[in-house]
Amino acid sequence: MSRRIAVTGAASGIGQALARQLTEAGDTVIGIDLKDADICADLGAATGRASAVEGVLEQCGGVLDALVLCAGINAPSPALISVNYFGVTALAEGLRPALAAARAPRAAVVGSISGTQPVDDEVVAACLAGDEAAALARAEAVMGEGPQKLYPSSKAALAQWLRRTCVAPGWADAGIPLNAVAPGVVRTPMSAALFADERMKAVMDRAVPMPLGGYAGPEVIAASLAWLISPANTHMTGQVLYVDGGAEVSLRGSSVF
Numbered sequence: 332m333s334r335r336i337a338v339t340g341a342a343s344g345i346g347q348a349l350a351r352q353l354t355e356a357g358d359t360v361i362g363i364d365l366k367d368a369d370i371c372a373d374l375g376a377a378t379g380r381a382s383a384v385e386g387v388l389e390q391c392g393g394v395l396d397a398l399v400l401c402a403g404i405n406a407p408s409p410a411l412i413s414v415n416y417f418g419v420t421a422l423a424e425g426l427r428p429a430l431a432a433a434r435a436p437r438a439a440v441v442g443s444i445s446g447t448q449p450v451d452d453e454v455v456a457a458c459l460a461g462d463e464a465a466a467l468a469r470a471e472a473v474m475g476e477g478p479q480k481l482y483p484s485s486k487a488a489l490a491q492w493l494r495r496t497c498v499a500p501g502w503a504d505a506g507i508p509l510n511a512v513a514p515g516v517v518r519t520p521m522s523a524a525l526f527a528d529e530r531m532k533a534v535m536d537r538a539v540p541m542p543l544g545g546y547a548g549p550e551v552i553a554a555s556l557a558w559l560i561s562p563a564n565t566h567m568t569g570q571v572l573y574v575d576g577g578a579e580v581s582l583r584g585s586s587v588f
């Protein structure tokens with residue numbers, strides 16, 4: 332049975348690998364990205380998010396079988412809060428009714444091992460309050476202290492949103508599992524600059540140890556996402572699945588489960 336599946340970030344990396352796998356399996360993918368996609372929209376802006384939702388609803392006829400939110404950035408800028416958190420949650424919330432109209436709907440987002448690193452609590456709180464202006468204002472202030480907490484903050488907020496939302500009215504009770512895959516280091520254009528710099532690569536290897544298999548290819552993360560949105564996933568929701576070569580366990584130990 333061919334399903335209609337919307338994928339953000341479909342023009343590169345993990346989203347592109349997932350779009351390819353789903354298409355090869357016979358599904359119809361509605362790709363969303365800044366360019367080179369079925370729907371071109373800037374998910375960092377409210378207008379872009381609204382036009383992406385509208386475009387998907389038009390292309391799926393109001394019934395969406397699955398949604399996978401991969402688009403993200405890791406740049407030293409407050410803008411990453413808008414893309415990685417609000418660009419994900421706004422699309423999930425905007426497309427939830429179309430998912431609820433499907434027979435076996437599924438949704439998944441892409442988190443990160445970085446979500447386990449130190450965060451700025453005020454940025455996270457503003458995200459969870461749905462206050463983008465406050466989140467951006469705090470992110471600007473944090474920039475002065477160094478931007479390294481921003482990306483982890485965006486991904487930690489996303490994981491917390493996921494756990495609150497998955498059992499909120501309209502999700503689990505409407506039959507929609509909502510989960511995340513949190514990768515370690517993945518070989519995509521996003522991480523290419525790290526691999527080009529031996530010093531940065533050494534820092535990254537210490538921060539994200541991956542004893543099982545080393546760095547992953549985007550197709551590995553895509554396959555995990557494909558399972559989360561498959562009909563086989565009838566009962567898992569609200570989970571952050573670390574597909575990270577053992578990084579999360581190496582860093583957090585055996586008492587976290």
Ligand code: NAI
Nearest residue numbers: 340343344345365373374375402403443516517519520521
């Ligand atoms: P990528 O850079 O290859 O792909 C990201 C895609 O998102 C690009 O096609 C880009 O155009 C799109 N995008 C960025 N900003 C956008 C915007 N404002 N509006 C619409 N589309 C936008 O990166 P990759 O690695 O495939 O990243 C996918 C997800 O995986 C991201 O959420 C990232 O944070 C996450 N991730 C990546 C890791 C890595 O090592 N590559 C590790 C952990 C998480």
